[in-house]
Amino acid sequence: MPHVITQSCCSDGSCVYACPVNCIHPTPDEPGFATAEMLYIDPVACVDCGACVSACPVGAISHDSKLTPEQLPFVELNAAFYPEPDGNLPPTSKLAPVIEAPVVYPRAGGPLTVAIVGSGPAAMYAADELLTQKDVRVNVFERLPTPYGLVRAGVAPDHQSTKRVTKLFDRIAAQPGFTFYLNVDVGSDVTHDELLEHHHAVLYAVGAPNDRRLDIAGMGLPGTGTATEFVAWYNAHPDGHPDFDSLAINLGHERVVIVGNGNVALDVARILTTPPDVLARTDISDHALAVLRESKVIEVVIAARRGPKDSAFTLPELIGLTSTCEVVLSPADHELVALDLEAAEDPLTRNKLEVLSKLGDTSTPPTRPRIRLAYRLTPKRVVGDARTEAIECTVTDTDEVHRLDAGLVLTSIGYRGKPIRGLPFDGSKAVVPNDGGRVVDPRSAEPVPGSYVAGWIKRGPTGFIGTNKSCAAQTVHNLVADYNDGRLRDPRYKPGALDRLVRSRRPDMVDSAGWKAIDAAEVARGGDDRPRVKFTAVADMLTAAADGGPPRFGRRLLAGLRR
Numbered sequence: 001m002p003h004v005i006t007q008s009c010c011s012d013g014s015c016v017y018a019c020p021v022n023c024i025h026p027t028p029d030e031p032g033f034a035t036a037e038m039l040y041i042d043p044v045a046c047v048d049c050g051a052c053v054s055a056c057p058v059g060a061i062s063h064d065s066k067l068t069p070e071q072l073p074f075v076e077l078n079a080a081f082y083p084e085p086d087g088n089l090p091p092t093s094k095l096a097p098v099i100e101a102p103v104v105y106p107r108a109g110g111p112l113t114v115a116i117v118g119s120g121p122a123a124m125y126a127a128d129e130l131l132t133q134k135d136v137r138v139n140v141f142e143r144l145p146t147p148y149g150l151v152r153a154g155v156a157p158d159h160q161s162t163k164r165v166t167k168l169f170d171r172i173a174a175q176p177g178f179t180f181y182l183n184v185d186v187g188s189d190v191t192h193d194e195l196l197e198h199h200h201a202v203l204y205a206v207g208a209p210n211d212r213r214l215d216i217a218g219m220g221l222p223g224t225g226t227a228t229e230f231v232a233w234y235n236a237h238p239d240g241h242p243d244f245d246s247l248a249i250n251l252g253h254e255r256v257v258i259v260g261n262g263n264v265a266l267d268v269a270r271i272l273t274t275p276p277d278v279l280a281r282t283d284i285s286d287h288a289l290a291v292l293r294e295s296k297v298i299e300v301v302i303a304a305r306r307g308p309k310d311s312a313f314t315l316p317e318l319i320g321l322t323s324t325c326e327v328v329l330s331p332a333d334h335e336l337v338a339l340d341l342e343a344a345e346d347p348l349t350r351n352k353l354e355v356l357s358k359l360g361d362t363s364t365p366p367t368r369p370r371i372r373l374a375y376r377l378t379p380k381r382v383v384g385d386a387r388t389e390a391i392e393c394t395v396t397d398t399d400e401v402h403r404l405d406a407g408l409v410l411t412s413i414g415y416r417g418k419p420i421r422g423l424p425f426d427g428s429k430a431v432v433p434n435d436g437g438r439v440v441d442p443r444s445a446e447p448v449p450g451s452y453v454a455g456w457i458k459r460g461p462t463g464f465i466g467t468n469k470s471c472a473a474q475t476v477h478n479l480v481a482d483y484n485d486g487r488l489r490d491p492r493y494k495p496g497a498l499d500r501l502v503r504s505r506r507p508d509m510v511d512s513a514g515w516k517a518i519d520a521a522e523v524a525r526g527g528d529d530r531p532r533v534k535f536t537a538v539a540d541m542l543t544a545a546a547d548g549g550p551p552r553f554g555r556r557l558l559a560g561l562r563r
């Protein structure tokens with residue numbers, strides 16, 4: 001078998017379009033794509049050309065002779081997706097799928113001009129899709145001085161290969177027609193209506209920044225927190241609460257409990273159990289590293305309210321976790337796995353349960369900090385006077401109370417979008433109501449003129465980095481169709497007016513040159529051993545942006561020349 005897709009698959013489908021023999025599935029237009037945990041190479045059809053290797057933005061594809069021992073399970077996982085020769089699904093054919101470009105019909109009065117709010121994967125894929133066409137301008141607005149959203153601030157520091165997708169985003173940002181307006185808060189610095197006066201359309205790709213909250217007694221005690229707070233803390237996000245570590249993080253206790261068992265819970269558990277010397281070679285924040293070096297934690301329990309077959313984490317992430325960390329189950333949970341395995345029909349669930357069934361159990365004393373996957377525990381209350389001492393759960397669907405002593409309880413139960421000023425909001429789903437990315441007013445069921453969404457604020461917090469590529473493409477195709485049909489009003493002002501407006505409101509706005517200066521300064525701070533050391537304070541980012549770029553006057557002149 002020549003090439004193999006591994007755990008860091010981002011599912012953006014670039015490999016699918018690069019493959020000359022269409023041997024990578026599911027393709028974005030196949031039914032299984034939306035729910036696929038990764039993409040898979042058909043070992044029989046692969047012609048070993050390596051086109052997919054160069055197309056993959058996160059370095060997830062290797063030749064089978066170059067796999068690391070941890071990656072070997074992916075040989076079988078790729079092959080298992082394809083049935084024996086007589087099987088029916090999925091089809092492989094020699095015809096590679098072709099991406100349909102969103103053709104823009106040029107019209108008098110200037111290029112199609114789109115404001116994109118947010119700069120994470122959905123925003124960058126939307127910009128890329130728009131810029132496949134000549135004569136399109138895209139202005140990307142971001143609240144922070146640094147772009148790329150959750151790739152910078154969410155992806156765990158020990159998953160550096162996943163962060164390689166930023167190289168693709170850098171290339172998108174360098175295309176003619178692309179402009180960054182960083183450190184600009186849409187909603188307060190400039191309003192939605194003002195953006196519409198300067199663009200044909202505004203596309204929001206602002207993600208789902210809030211946590212789902214667990215409403216039980218004791219949450220809020222020192223020693224409780226959410227995964228979002230914890231991830232912001234170790235990823236050096238400037239929104240991280242400055243006192244979060246002293247208030248909440250207690251690693252002087254032997255156990256941490258994480259409520260919820262999605263991929264975010266796995267990330268957090270890995271960071272808590274990986275040797276600090278390994279993390280020291282990543283871009284983890286210095287403050288987190290210092291606390292982790294003093295950690296007394298020997299067990300991280302990931303507590304799920306349902307059983308093993310309903311585990312929210314994905315199989316590739318589970319394989320990745322078990323290859324680098326010690327992961328165990330209690331004997332009772334092993335019995336649950338065995339029961340689920342007996343009943344499981346769906347091959348993906350069976351594969352997941354088989355990996356779980358091979359894990360060690362809690363009867364062996366830990367030799368290093370380990371992770372325990374625990375099942376059927378419904379959280380009831382956090383116990384403690386001045387600080388967290390334990391969490392009490394009931395065994396799901398029973399009255400039996402199960403107490404887990406812990407100095408730190410983190411909830412990792414998903415995210416929620418938050419309302420955008422000037423647009424409708426569906427509070428129950430925590431998304432902006434939309435039809436294929438066109439924002440829809442639920443009262444009239446009519447599209448809201450010039451307003452679009454992509455990514456988590458459009459479809460909710462699901463999927464991987466690359467899932468946003470097809471999601472953004474759908475929105476952009478609808479936006480371009482509306483433009484071609486004359487449903488988008490021409491901007492009221494000439495392009496240069498936007499720059500003046502934004503700079504008058506935010507004199508410390510950061511442009512592409514400023515971001516490059518911050519990036520270079522962070523990489524330099526990392527020295528020879530680390531990919532970068534991030535700035536945690538916005539003020540330091542702004543200083544680096546101002547120090548590194550050409551003088552402001554020069555930058556303005558360059559910006560003027562680009563228009």
Ligand code: NAP
Binds near residue numbers: 263
């Ligand atoms: P998630 O996958 O939706 O998992 C949420 C977990 O919280 C589930 O176990 C859920 O249990 C549990 N939960 C929800 N409400 C609860 C409650 N009231 N009490 C107890 N448990 C509760 O969310 P996530 O981990 O935040 O991930 C978000 C998305 O990002 C996912 O699509 C994920 O795959 C993706 N992601 C991917 C990666 C990666 O590829 N490496 C890394 C991070 C995140 P139930 O199932 O019982 O509701």
